[in-house]
Amino acid sequence: MNSVKNRLASALALLKAENRIESASISEICRLAKVSRANVYASHRQMLIEAKGAAAPKNRKSVKREKSTSETDKEVIAELERQVMALRYICFELALELEAERKKSKQLANEIRKESSSRR
Known part of the structure; x- marks a missing residue:
């Protein structure tokens, strides 16, 4: 079990739940997860890219159906x-x-x- 990855995922889930993931800085995410930025950049950069990228809606021309x-x-x-x-x-x-x-x-x-x- 990778505790850094789990803590990072927990911090990202919390920010997403609070609708703050778009405005959260990498430093804020790392402080919340209690992990070093160096570790995140070295080992978990893709996780941040996906989370931050998923937070920003993509411009799509297709009409979305209502959930x-x-x-x-x-x-x-x-x-x-x-x-x-x-x-x-x-x-x-x-x-x-x-x-x-x-x-x-x-x-x-x-x-x-x-x-x-x-x-x-």
Whole structure:
């Protein structure tokens, strides 16, 4: 599982849901995804190009048919499911970070105890 790709996809889905993808800068997308721009440009440039390109409607001369309510509902549900997955992923990452911080805290507390007992 590529976490950079997943975080980037989550950030793009969020911006798309908020109708901000067209105006979002690459820096803003990277900050939201918590990834470096260098990594994005090196490994995930095509993903950004597709997302930014898909955001801008193409000039087409063909007449588009109106979407039915069920198609619109399905799209909304699919987008909400993507957002839920993005939030689950973020929660999972935060839980891992919290666990790492707890371990650091315990280690520090043990070091302080050892140091204070050696001074006695």
